[in-house]
Amino acid sequence: MSTISISHLRKTYGQFVAVDDLSIEIPTGTVYGLLGPNGAGKTSTFKCMLGLANCGLGQIAYDGQPLAPATFERIAYVPERAVLYDHLTVAEHFEMTRRAFKKFDVKRATELVGQFGVDPRKRARALSKGMKTATMVAIAFAREPDFLILDEPTSGLDPVNQRSVLNLIINEATRGCTILFSSHQIGQVERAAERIAILQNGRLALEGAVDDLKADRKIVEGILPSEDYSVNGFAADRRIARVDKQGRILRLTVVHEPDEIANQLAATGAQGVRVVDLNLEDIFIGAVAPDTSNAVVVEGAN
Amino acid sequence: MAYVEWLRVKKTLIVLSIVLAALFLIVVVVRISANSEFGPGRLNSMIGSGATVVSTQPVPGGTRTVYKAANGDTVTVTDRGADGVSGIVTGPTVDAKKSKNQHVRIGPFSMTASKSEVEFETNGPLDVGMVFAYLTLFGAIIATVLAAPLARENERLEVAWTKPVDRTLYALQLYGVDIAGILAAMLMMLVACIAAYTLFQIPHLTLTSDGALHALAAIVACTAWYTMYAALTSWMKRGFGAFIGIAWPVGIFVPGLALIPMTGTAVGATFHWFFQIISVLDPLAYVHLTSGIPRHDIGLGGIDEPLKILILAALALVYAGAGLIEWRRVEA
Numbered sequence: 001m002s003t004i005s006i007s008h009l010r011k012t013y014g015q016f017v018a019v020d021d022l023s024i025e026i027p028t029g030t031v032y033g034l035l036g037p038n039g040a041g042k043t044s045t046f047k048c049m050l051g052l053a054n055c056g057l058g059q060i061a062y063d064g065q066p067l068a069p070a071t072f073e074r075i076a077y078v079p080e081r082a083v084l085y086d087h088l089t090v091a092e093h094f095e096m097t098r099r100a101f102k103k104f105d106v107k108r109a110t111e112l113v114g115q116f117g118v119d120p121r122k123r124a125r126a127l128s129k130g131m132k133t134a135t136m137v138a139i140a141f142a143r144e145p146d147f148l149i150l151d152e153p154t155s156g157l158d159p160v161n162q163r164s165v166l167n168l169i170i171n172e173a174t175r176g177c178t179i180l181f182s183s184h185q186i187g188q189v190e191r192a193a194e195r196i197a198i199l200q201n202g203r204l205a206l207e208g209a210v211d212d213l214k215a216d217r218k219i220v221e222g223i224l225p226s227e228d229y230s231v232n233g234f235a236a237d238r239r240i241a242r243v244d245k246q247g248r249i250l251r252l253t254v255v256h257e258p259d260e261i262a263n264q265l266a267a268t269g270a271q272g273v274r275v276v277d278l279n280l281e282d283i284f285i286g287a288v289a290p291d292t293s294n295a296v297v298v299e300g301a302n
Numbered sequence: 303m304a305y306v307e308w309l310r311v312k313k314t315l316i317v318l319s320i321v322l323a324a325l326f327l328i329v330v331v332v333r334i335s336a337n338s339e340f341g342p343g344r345l346n347s348m349i350g351s352g353a354t355v356v357s358t359q360p361v362p363g364g365t366r367t368v369y370k371a372a373n374g375d376t377v378t379v380t381d382r383g384a385d386g387v388s389g390i391v392t393g394p395t396v397d398a399k400k401s402k403n404q405h406v407r408i409g410p411f412s413m414t415a416s417k418s419e420v421e422f423e424t425n426g427p428l429d430v431g432m433v434f435a436y437l438t439l440f441g442a443i444i445a446t447v448l449a450a451p452l453a454r455e456n457e458r459l460e461v462a463w464t465k466p467v468d469r470t471l472y473a474l475q476l477y478g479v480d481i482a483g484i485l486a487a488m489l490m491m492l493v494a495c496i497a498a499y500t501l502f503q504i505p506h507l508t509l510t511s512d513g514a515l516h517a518l519a520a521i522v523a524c525t526a527w528y529t530m531y532a533a534l535t536s537w538m539k540r541g542f543g544a545f546i547g548i549a550w551p552v553g554i555f556v557p558g559l560a561l562i563p564m565t566g567t568a569v570g571a572t573f574h575w576f577f578q579i580i581s582v583l584d585p586l587a588y589v590h591l592t593s594g595i596p597r598h599d600i601g602l603g604g605i606d607e608p609l610k611i612l613i614l615a616a617l618a619l620v621y622a623g624a625g626l627i628e629w630r631r632v633e634a
Contacts, residue, residue, distance in 0.1 A: 052463055052634035072466040079460035079634075085306055096305045100465045 003028040003178040004049075004147060009058035011044045011202075018044040020202040022058070026180055026195070031173045033193030033210075034182040035284055041202040042182040043080050046151050049180075050077055062147060073102055076140035080151040080182075082132030084124035090135050091120040097139050109142035112168075116161050130156035141168050148172060150181035154188060166192050190280035198287040206287040214278045217241065217286075218258035221251045222265050222273035229268070237261070242286055253278070253286055303467050304475040307451055311483030314447050318487050322494040329498040349377050384504045386410075386425020396420055409433070410505065428505040430492070431513025434520055437491045438589050441524035444487040446546060449531035451476040452629040453542040459634035473626050477529070484524050515607040519588070522611050526585035526618035527553070532625030537632055556580045557587035588614055 004026040011019040019041040026032045034042050047053035049060050051067050062071050084093060090113055098104045110120055116134035124132065133156045140148060150169070154162040162185070169192050173179055183189050189196060190210065198206040206213070224231075227248050234252055235243050239261060242253035250270065254261050258275045266273045352372030359366050364382035371377055375393030382388070396419055405414045410428045414421045452473055455462040463469060499505050531549065535542035560577035564570030581587040588610050605613075 047634055050460075050464055052459055054633060069466050069468045072464050075464065077460060077464050081460075083458040083460045085458065085461075088306065088309065092309065099305045100303055100467075102466075 003030075003063055004180065005059070005061040005064070006045070006049065007059045007061075009045065009048055009055055009060070011041070011048050011053060011055045017202050019048065019055070019199075022199070022202070022204055024197050024204070024207065026178055028178055029173060029176045030195055031169060031179045031181070031193050033189035033196040034180060034199065035186065035189060035196055035280075036182075036199035036205075037288055040199040040288075042199055043151055044202075045199070046077070046079075046149055046180075046182070049149065050075070074146040076143045076145035076148050078133075078136045078140045078148075078150045078153045080155065082129065082136050082156075084127070084132055084135060086125035087123065089121055089123050090118055090127075093124070093135065093139060094120070094142075097143070101143055103143055104139075105142045105144065109138045112138035112141060115164060116157075128156070130158065130161065133157055134161060137165055137168070141172065144175070144177075146177060148177055148179040148181070150179065152183055153181055154183060154185060162188065186281045186284055196280070196283075198284060200288045206283065210280065213283050214280075216255075217278045217282075218254050219251055219276045219278055219282060220254050220258055220262045220265060220273065221249070221276065222262075222270035224248045224250050225269040225271075234261075234265075242289065253282060303465055303472055304479045307476045307479045310451075311448060311479055311486075314444065314483060315486060315490065318444070318490060322490060326494055326498055329501060333501045349379075353377070382425070386423065386503050388423040388425075389421070391420040391422070392418060410503070425503045425506065427508040428496075428499070429513035430496075430507050430509050431515070431517035432510075433495055434488060434492050435513070435516035437488050437495070438520040438523055439586075440491055441484055441488040441520060442527045442586065442589075444484050445480075445524045445528035446531070446550070448480040448483055449528060449546050450535040450542045451480055452532055452536035452625055453538045456536075456539045456629075456632055459632065463634065469630055470626060473629055477532070477622060480528060481525055484528060485521060488520070488524070512607070515611065519607055519611050519614065522614040522618060523585050523589055526614045526621060529618045529621035529625060530583075530585060533621040533628070536625040536629040539632075553584050553586040556584055560587070582613075583617065585614060585617060 004024075006022055006024045006026075009019050009022040010017070022041070022045060024032075034045065036042050044053060048055035048058070049067070060067055062074070065071070085096075088096070091110075094104075094106050094109050097109075098106055113120055113135055116131065116138065118127065118131045118134055118138075122131075124135070127135065133153070137150075137153055140150070148169075153169075154165050157165065166188055169179055169181065173192075181189075181192075193210055195209050196207070196213070197204055224245075225248075229248075231243055231245055231250060234240055234250075239254060239256040240252050241255050244251040244253075250265070252261060252265070254275075262273050262275050349369050349371055353369045356368040356370050356376075358368075361380060363385060364380055366378065366380045369377040369379065371393070373393070373395050375391050375395050377389060377391050379387060379389040396415075406412065407426070409432070410424070410426045412421075412423045412426050455476070462472070465472065467475075496505060496507070531546060534545045534549065538545070556577055560574070560581040562574065564574040588605075
């Protein structure tokens with residue numbers, strides 16, 4: 001049984017369809033990355049999952065049960081925008097959380113904000129954006145929830161604290177927590193997530209285990225003899241899913257026989273030809289490109 | 303769950319206590335500086351210059367003095383010290399008021415004029431309920447300070463609505479904390495009023511059924527005023543402060559406009575009708591305090607207290623419910 005199940009979710013704002021027929025299963029203890037360009041429907045999905053927005057159609061279930069007030073004892077949420085009470089201190093936010101939830105470790109929360117360099121005696125209005133995010137993250141993790149839903153949890157944080165948050169995510173997952181998070185930092189998602197879903201215009205463009213998605217395809221890259229070298233031959237090749245050319249640099253996303261394609265590229269006089277593993281950024285761009293059914297040439301990409 | 307609201311109420315009460323302490327201090331200064339007006343010589347100034355003392359005799363709890371005033375009136379005054387002063391005036395100027403036959407009472411001060419004499423009492427029973435009722439407008443100010451708790455939460459629904467509590471229950475908790483805060487504030491003001499009064503005279507505190515009804519009406523009126531804000535603003539994510547600000551002038555002027563007949567023209571009659579309808583929905587329109595003073599039907603304030611309480615309670619419930627329904631439809 002999946003821990004979090006989203007089934008045929010649809011959310012509209014007037015005529016605008018924010019999420020369309022989205023179905024995702026998130027297994028217990030998984031770190032699940034939700035990716036997509038701006039406006040793809042990630043935050044709307046989170047809001048529907050938490051009942052913060054009314055979803056027109058679809059079902060959300062946590063351990064097979066629909067969302068109920070008691071479910072929030074097990075869910076911690078860090079929204080995209082850090083929503084603290086400006087007139088309260090960080091410590092008062094801890095107290096508020098302690099009173100609201102059965103499980104909240106004030107000591108751990110204090111330690112966490114200390115790691116992020118936040119003074120618990122400070123009022124929220126005096127905190128920077130990153131500090132507010134850090135406070136929300138600390139509160140969420142100090143609750144030791146079963147489900148963590150994190151919408152851009154590293155937004156506004158410096159690289160060191162971003163790394164700390166990622167470590168926290170990974171540690172929580174080892175504890176058995178199921179984590180769904182979104183981030184525009186694809187490298188972070190690649191590091192932490194076991195599975196990903198990529199949304200495009202509210203619809204699910206791609207979903208699966210990161211390792212499987214990476215193993216599926218390879219990148220063949222090289223430096224062409226000249227900038228005006230024609231790559232139409234590669235574009236027509238059915239083994240190639242995508243062609244990216246920027247100046248003399250050519251990157252081919254190859255579905256089958258990457259070594260053979262590499263040899264062909266080398267035969268054109270291209271230099272430095274090599275076969276490399278696909279990274280999540282390649283997967284993401286491949287998924288949200290206008291047409292991935294056939295090989296396409298993207299001039300000036302990257 | 304309503305911890306943040308409780309903090310807001312606590313802060314409001316702390317500020318109120320500072321304000322009350324400052325006002326009390328001013329009253330203390332006034333009392334000290336005007337000590338002679340409340341000392342042994344105070345009766346001379348009450349009776350006027352030229353009065354002569356006819357007789358003085360001790361009575362239980364004080365002294366009874368008979369004065370002959372310059373205008374020929376006889377004034378019999380019983381001075382009970384800190385317990386107050388009472389007296390009877392007879393004579394030609396009283397006779398001149400034969401047509402008058404009235405009783406005026408403002409709190410503990412009362413005056414009864416008949417064909418032959420005028421009786422006065424400076425420290426009669428002080429109805430706690432009525433004093434409480436006089437604080438209605440101040441209670442409404444506190445209600446305004448604490449107003450719009452749901453609209454305030456709208457900026458942080460991601461926090462408010464991810465707590466393990468039903469939203470209706472959560473909203474009711476917010477209402478409950480605020481209304482308890484309004485009540486506490488009114489009680490603090492009541493205590494401050496009585497304390498200030500005690501600086502001048504020892505109060506004879508009572509609670510009549512009429513006073514209790516007025517006090518209840520005051521609580522319900524403030525509650526209705528508070529929930530009216532909830533109904534007006536609970537759907538708003540920002541800008542609700544403008545609604546809060548504009549509600550006072552509207553709440554005061556609309557009942558006033560409703561009193562003007564304006565029936566000379568069709569337009570005037572329409573306006574009159576419109577303002578009367580709006581007045582029915584305005585909790586402040588029901589605030590009208592009478593005690594001893596002959597009651598005139600001043601708009602909705604003149605209706606009987608039990609009916610007033612029922613209408614205000616209904617308004618409070620409808621406004622609270624409307625605010626709640628609107629709030630449940632808000633999206634983060």
